[in-house]
Amino acid sequence: MKELNGPIAAAIVEGTKSIAEKGDKILYEFLSKITALAQEELRSDRVTIFLLDREKRELWSIIELDQEEHLPNQQKHLEIRVPVGQGIVGEAGQKKIGEFVNESNVDKNDAPRFAEARKQDEITGYTTYNILAIPMFNAQNELVAVVEFINKLKDNNLPDSQSHQLKIRVDHQGFTNTDPKKFDEISHIIIKLLEGFKDLYETTRKRQRQLKLEEAIRSVSKGHAESSERFKAVKKAAQELVNADRSTLWLLDRKNKILYQIRF
Structure with a gap:
């Protein structure tokens, strides 16, 4: 199953780009x-x-x-x-x-x-x-x-x-x-x-902004080292989706059951 994750993720990203361009x-x-x-x-x-x-x-x-x-x-x-x-x-x-x-x-x-x-x-x-x-x-x-x-x-x-x-x-x-x-x-x-x-x-x-946010969230879920940049991408995409001037990104700490704010 893990072997399929990469190709599936790549296909989703490619599909997103295709929809945006179309x-x-x-x-x-x-x-x-x-x-x-x-x-x-x-x-x-x-x-x-x-x-x-x-x-x-x-x-x-x-x-x-x-x-x-x-x-x-x-x-x-x-x-x-x-x-x-x-x-x-x-x-x-x-x-x-x-x-x-x-x-x-x-x-x-x-x-x-x-x-x-x-x-x-x-x-x-x-x-x-x-x-x-x-x-x-x-x-x-x-x-x-x-x-x-x-x-x-x-x-x-x-x-x-x-x-x-x-x-x-x-x-x-x-x-x-x-x-x-x-x-x-x-x-x-x-x-x-x-x-x-x-x-x-x-x-x-609106659909393009939604796809952009979904792509940014998927990118964060991969958990690479450069996660701060990925969090910024999520924040920016969310702001564009709702046309907001500012936004705050909160993450869930499942172990301690608390939300904490990401600072850049």
């Missing part, structure tokens, strides 16, 4: 289908939808990493967060109904508000020429999300030899002030889809 993939694919609607409507090369986290006052989204961008743990999808008020997306999150942020010549502008765009371009090798960021509101006029359109595309067909060259494909005059009105025609559909996505996101993230 969860991110499902979330990304769901969000991608929503963004495709917006992308086609405004002829934008890229579109990212950032949803509002009301508690943290942050706008977040899930992006897919290119193969060369994968993190050390082979993570293929990444959740990114932007504080409301920071950068173009955060600025749009402070706008009122009917307002938006429309900027061209982003690649030539060194203003701090474009710092996040420059940072992402450096990582991916992509070039952001123009941006349109539109806030989205629900029926109660509450901010739900911000849609970021990057690089308006020309509507004419290009020769195959030029079709892959972004600089040639982009309309460098940028998005027009009538583009937000075009988007408004389908925004109510997108908001309904985002409400369903939010429920899926919360369920998936």
Whole structure:
């Protein structure tokens, strides 16, 4: 039986990682289908939808990493967060109904508000020429999300030899002030889809946090020398599960029938 413990534990850990990664993939694919609607409507090369986290006052989204961008743990999808008020997306999150942020010549502008765009371009090798960021509101006029359109595309067909060259494909005059009105025609559909996505996101993230806590507890039960680090992992995972600022880890002394606190 002991000989099976190692392989079984390894299989459980591998299964946990698989569920966590599949969860991110499902979330990304769901969000991608929503963004495709917006992308086609405004002829934008890229579109990212950032949803509002009301508690943290942050706008977040899930992006897919290119193969060369994968993190050390082979993570293929990444959740990114932007504080409301920071950068173009955060600025749009402070706008009122009917307002938006429309900027061209982003690649030539060194203003701090474009710092996040420059940072992402450096990582991916992509070039952001123009941006349109539109806030989205629900029926109660509450901010739900911000849609970021990057690089308006020309509507004419290009020769195959030029079709892959972004600089040639982009309309460098940028998005027009009538583009937000075009988007408004389908925004109510997108908001309904985002409400369903939010429920899926919360369920998936909760399950991922549960799995992370279970994995940390299993790690402690192995009883290796570096147990203090494993206890810290349990504590951190428990805090994330219930969204707590602080936590205290107590262990049971079965012999003396008392609980004692772990200090780090």
